[in-house]
Amino acid sequence: MLDPDVQAELITSAVDGDERAWSLLVDSFSGLVWSLLRSHGMYGAEAADIYQTVWLRCVEHLARLRDPSMLAAWLATTTRRECYRITRKRERVGSNADLPEFADPAWKDPAESVVAGEQLAAFRSGIEQLGTSCQELLRLLCIDPPVSYEDVAAALEIPKGSIGPTRQRCLERLRRIIDEGESR
Amino acid sequence: MNGEGDDSEMMDQLRRALVSDRPPEALMTAAKASFTWRAVDAELAELLSDSSTEALTGVRSGDGPRTLEFASAASSVALEIVESGPAIGLRGQISPSGPTEVVVESTTASLTLAIDEDGWFNGTVNLTGNIRLRADGIVTDWFSL
Numbered sequence: 001m002l003d004p005d006v007q008a009e010l011i012t013s014a015v016d017g018d019e020r021a022w023s024l025l026v027d028s029f030s031g032l033v034w035s036l037l038r039s040h041g042m043y044g045a046e047a048a049d050i051y052q053t054v055w056l057r058c059v060e061h062l063a064r065l066r067d068p069s070m071l072a073a074w075l076a077t078t079t080r081r082e083c084y085r086i087t088r089k090r091e092r093v094g095s096n097a098d099l100p101e102f103a104d105p106a107w108k109d110p111a112e113s114v115v116a117g118e119q120l121a122a123f124r125s126g127i128e129q130l131g132t133s134c135q136e137l138l139r140l141l142c143i144d145p146p147v148s149y150e151d152v153a154a155a156l157e158i159p160k161g162s163i164g165p166t167r168q169r170c171l172e173r174l175r176r177i178i179d180e181g182e183s184r
Numbered sequence: 185m186n187g188e189g190d191d192s193e194m195m196d197q198l199r200r201a202l203v204s205d206r207p208p209e210a211l212m213t214a215a216k217a218s219f220t221w222r223a224v225d226a227e228l229a230e231l232l233s234d235s236s237t238e239a240l241t242g243v244r245s246g247d248g249p250r251t252l253e254f255a256s257a258a259s260s261v262a263l264e265i266v267e268s269g270p271a272i273g274l275r276g277q278i279s280p281s282g283p284t285e286v287v288v289e290s291t292t293a294s295l296t297l298a299i300d301e302d303g304w305f306n307g308t309v310n311l312t313g314n315i316r317l318r319a320d321g322i323v324t325d326w327f328s329l
Contacts, residue, residue: 014219022219026212034207048211049313049328055215056291056314056326060228082328085237092236116200123201142199171191174198 001148002028008068015063025062025071026055031143032072032155033079039135040083041128044098050082072151100128126178134170141167221291226323229254229261234327254317254324261317261324272329275306276317283320290315 002010007028013021030051037050057078065071090097127135133156140152141163153160207215235251254261259279266273274288274297281303285296290311297307299319309315314326 017222017224019216019219023216026215030207030212030215034205038205048208051207051211052214052218053314053326053328056218056221059218059222060323060325064228081237085234085328088236088238119197120201123198124205127198127202138195138198139202141195142202144199144203167195168191171194175194 001146004069004148004150007071011062011065011068011071022059028145029071029075029147031145032140032147032151033075035139035143036076036079036136036155037083039132039139040080040087041097042083042086043100046086046098050079050086053082054078069150069154072147073154073157076155076157100124122178122181123174126174126181129177130170130173134166134173137163137166138170138174221326223318223323226318226321227256227258229256229259229322229324231325231327252327256322259322261319261322263317265329267329271308271310273306273308276304278303278305278319278322283322286317286319288315288317 007025010021010025014025033051033054034047037047042050054075058075061074062071065074089095127138130138136156137152140147140155147155149160149163152163158166232253232255233251234253235248250265250267252263252265254263261276261278263274263276266275276286278286278299281299281301283299283303285298286305287294287296288307288309288311290313292313293311295307295309295311297305299305312329314328316326317324
C-alpha cells in the first residue's frame, strides 16, 4: 500500500520521465487492475489484452490526472470499459469467454496441500459465482500487497464507510454458495 | 448471522485461495515497458467514443464497422475499422486538415498512410494488439483491435 504522499511523488517523477517511479506504480496497482478484470470474468488472452491496454493508456494519462489520488479511480474506470468492450465483442461474434485456468481439473497450485487445495478450490469457484460488484469488492480486499481503503472506495465509487457492511453482505453470499456446493 | 471473527477467517481463506492469481511476470514486464512509448512531444487526442463498447440494440448494429472518435483541445480524429481476416481496413479523418501523413503504430511495428487535403486517410494494416495514430504533433490514445 502506497502512502498518499509517496504515490503523489511517484506520479510526479514518472511524469517527469523517471522510469523506476513508473515501475513502482505498475507494481503497486497491477493487483487492482487484475482483480477488476477477473471480477468481470476475464481470463487468458482476454485478460492479458485488457491489462496491456490499460497500462499503455495510463502512461499518457498520468500527467492529466487532476489529483494523484484519482489514479485508482482512473484505472478502475478504464479497466471496466475494456471489459465491457470484450463482453460486447463476444456477443457480437458469438465467441465464448476464455476460461479460468483453475477450471481445468488438472490445474493445481503447487504450494497447496491436497486437503487445503480442495477447500481453496471451493473458494475459487465460489467467488466466480458471485455478482460483479461483490467480486470486485472481495477481490480488491484480498490483494497482496494490499490496496488502501481509500483506493478501494475510489475504484468502486462507494463511500469508505460502506466497505465494511458490503464486505459482510458479500461474504454471507459467498458462504451460502460454498455451503450449497458442499451439500450437493 | 455470522460474527466478525468468522468473517475475518473467511477473508483469510479467500486471500489464500486467490494469492497465486496475479498478472504473469511477462505481462508486468510489458506494462513497465509501456513507459518507453511515452509521447512527451505530442498532444494527446483522447478516446471519446468507441462503438464497440455501445450496447447492442434490437437491430444488429454490431455488423457495421467499428467507429472511434478522439479529440484534443485543437484537433479531432474520426476512425472507422473494418476487419476482414488478418488485414484490418482503416479509414479516417483528421480535423483540421493539414498533416500529410499519419503513422499507425503498434508496440511491435508501424506503417505510414498518406492524408489527403481534406484530412482523409485510408489503408489496410497487418497489425494486432494495441495500436494508436500519430500525426504532426498529435497522438491518439491506444486502442485494442
